[in-house]
Amino acid sequence: METIPKTEASTIPTPPERLAYSIQEAADMLGVNYFSVYRLIQRGKLKPCRALRGKLLVPRTELLKLLATE
Amino acid sequence: MSNLFEHCRPTELEDKAHADAVRHFSEHLKQFPASREAVDRLERDLAKIGLAANVAASKPTPSGNSIQADDGAQWHKSVELMENIFLCHRPIMGGADYAVVEHFPTRGTNEIWNRGGNAVEVLRMFAQEQRQALQIWTEDMGVQMKEFLAEKFPGQDLSRVANAFIHKCTTQAVSQKHSLTSDHAQNQSRGVRI
Numbered sequence: 183m184e185t186i187p188k189t190e191a192s193t194i195p196t197p198p199e200r201l202a203y204s205i206q207e208a209a210d211m212l213g214v215n216y217f218s219v220y221r222l223i224q225r226g227k228l229k230p231c232r233a234l235r236g237k238l239l240v241p242r243t244e245l246l247k248l249l250a251t252e
Numbered sequence: 253m254s255n256l257f258e259h260c261r262p263t264e265l266e267d268k269a270h271a272d273a274v275r276h277f278s279e280h281l282k283q284f285p286a287s288r289e290a291v292d293r294l295e296r297d298l299a300k301i302g303l304a305a306n307v308a309a310s311k312p313t314p315s316g317n318s319i320q321a322d323d324g325a326q327w328h329k330s331v332e333l334m335e336n337i338f339l340c341h342r343p344i345m346g347g348a349d350y351a352v353v354e355h356f357p358t359r360g361t362n363e364i365w366n367r368g369g370n371a372v373e374v375l376r377m378f379a380q381e382q383r384q385a386l387q388i389w390t391e392d393m394g395v396q397m398k399e400f401l402a403e404k405f406p407g408q409d410l411s412r413v414a415n416a417f418i419h420k421c422t423t424q425a426v427s428q429k430h431s432l433t434s435d436h437a438q439n440q441s442r443g444v445r446i
Contacts (some may be wrong), residue, residue, distance in 0.1 A: 230337065
């Protein structure tokens with residue numbers, strides 16, 4: 183009996199959800215420019231965390247929270 | 253602050269590191285000066301913009317395109333302050349209410365940043381917050397720059413490059429070219445506006 187070959191998609195494991203995103207990535211996801219993201223941080227609408235070397239990251243949960251309240 | 257490379261030319265490595273950084277952070281370099289200039293302009297024209305909003309609000313029939321903000325009320329756009337950010341007004345009993353409203357195109361929402369009965373005060377509050385947001389951006393850019401240089405050129409002291417980049421980004425006019433060497437040559441011949 184002929185077997186149907188597995189499609190490529192079914193063999194590639196789904197990467198785990200990221201916990202946090204860079205400012206650039208957050209801006210892209212929200213469809214705004216960098217300044218808008220920093221403005222949202224300044225206003226406390228997005229609470230960032232810091233990476234090991236200190237750069238700002240936006241937790242995934244914060245992005246989801248912001249989108250849910252919009 | 254004077255030019256950081258004034259007294260000592262950048263080394264070859266510093267020049268390369270700077271060129272790499274400019275490439276890597278090109279979007280910051282494009283967006284930051286434009287945002288900074290928008291805030292500068294806002295601070296400079298505060299009274300003028302406030303007056304324009306007062307005039308618009310004093311008309312018996314509200315003028316300007318109307319939008320519905322996240323407070324559920326209908327607002328009339330008076331002046332566009334920055335891309336997708338407007339000073340708006342709406343009539344209230346015995347006067348007018350003013351608000352800075354940002355439009356988020358992808359979500360189609362309009363969020364109120366600041367509001368109050370005095371247009372100039374509303375603008376001043378907004379401008380102050382924009383200044384603080386620029387400060388957060390500047391600090392973060394400095395950290396990102398140091399991280400980038402440390403990863404790309406491990407063990408090298410490129411603090412002059414990081415400082416020069418941030419200095420350039422936070423002081424240069426929009427649409428200038430970004431070359432450490434050409435800056436150095438220009439600075440020697442005609443000085444730098446800080």
